[in-house]
Amino acid sequence: MMDTKLLGCVVLFPIQILFCILKATVRLLVPLKRKDLVADVVLITGGGRGIGRHLAKEFAKQGARKVILWGRTEKCLRETCEEIAMTGTECHYFVCDVGNREEVYQQAKVVREKVGDVTILVNNAAVVHGKTLMKSDDDALLKTQHINTLGQFWTMKAFLPRMLELCHGHVVCINSILSLSSIPGAIDYCTSKASAYAFMESLTLGLLDCPGVDCTTVLPFHTDTEMFQGMRVR
């Protein structure tokens, strides 16, 4: 015995699903209006190299107000920062290992004081150990977990509260297709990326209640950066 409200929901449900599928198909075909970044302060972890570096340059090109880079290698950070500064966008860099919880909180405080509130957080920092389980070094396995997964917990805890207060923000996670489809030889990476994927999904579902804060998860296949250099498909 279902009451009318439930009956309505049951009838509406397949229509809602169909509508969502149609909307997604339209989005694929019709280019959407891009949001304006002129007021946004972007922070990219692992911004010195690879995808992070390219993202930073792209954000600067798209008109972000400030770009902040976090990473472990000062040389790469400085080079990227100088390149971006030359294009006219204000750029800062800080040396920070996202696997180290205290360092993340400390540097987050420094960022808030020196630069301002971060409105776009790009969790991009990642490492890979790349050996089979038995050949992997235990500390290296843990390091991958700490940087790829736990690091995202800490950066989120550092920057999300302010985004929620301002009701304005965007959290981006650069994940990997390996989180959904594992391969042999990168067990630490696959595990950590799967965890990060779940974390973002859970967070995305929770943040649906906050219309000002958006979430995006990016899952690229094998990218031609240094990280997975040498990996070959058939």
Next chain:
Amino acid sequence: LRFTMNIVVEFFVVSFKVMWSFVLAGAKWLIKPEEKSVEGQVCVITGGGSGLGRLFAAEFARRRATLVLWDVNRRANEETAELVRDIYREMVPPKGFRNSVGELQLFQPQVYTYVCDVSKRESVYSTAEKVRREVGNVTFLINNAGVVSGHHLLECPDELIEKTMMVNCHAHFWTTKAFLPKMLELNQGHIVTVASSLGLFSTAGVEDYCASKFGAIGFHESLSHELKAASKDGIKMTLVCPFLVDTGMFKGCKIRKEMAPFFPPLKAEYCVERAMRAILTDQPMVCTPRTMYVVTFMKTVLPFDAIVCMYRFLGADKCMYPFLAQRKESTNNNGMKPGM
């Protein structure tokens, strides 16, 4: 041209193999394969002190396996061991089997307990060493230990987040590294990962738990690919993904009340029974209840908005909120229950 022909031929072979695997899977539904025997084999169960771990111990005991129970809670572990000893005593006297010189030997299975915190790497390795010395080669490894912090991300103390990740996910690294070498040498073994349906899809509010369970599943899949790549087909792996089990771990969790009849919290015994069937017939993955397969499938084909629609329809997107609220209200000053 020869190169193209090779690819084309191989493509057909692969397509045929894929279709054949569907046929085999269908056949397994109709003709239930025989369950393998675990008599006399050593089975390590982490988190054996309570919940699913205890039930797994009972099931393996009934099948006359030697049990090694690991738990961080000594008393709960001993209680499970007592339960197992009762089961051994009640069993029909064993039929003997002849050893290499033809002498009749009566095998009496035993249960061993160890207090071990699987989140600590050194503890796992030293306990595993003891098990190897005192018990023998391990055939079955049931990675079952699990905890949940029970707090929203922004309210959760960092130590609890780390603890959830370390027990539910990182521990699998250590236990597998401890026991896999011997399994690889003998090309015989079975690793079971007790994850959760929250390792296949997420829900709001339990970010640490979902992350750790997805990680455990990612680890499991990656390891099975590694074993396949190494052609170690004697080592089997099974992934167990139960939906909400009524062990009290997620007490208070509620999905939409109208949907509740379709997704009741699982009886732990039913869940373990299904899991045992899967383990003993070398099934790679089992979800309980079967409706979880549908949810997982929908998740892979529907756009995100549609998935949210589906979750909202089931009341699954906020199902953990009452559980979290209950945890917050409880006067238990230790905000985390180890094991279940």
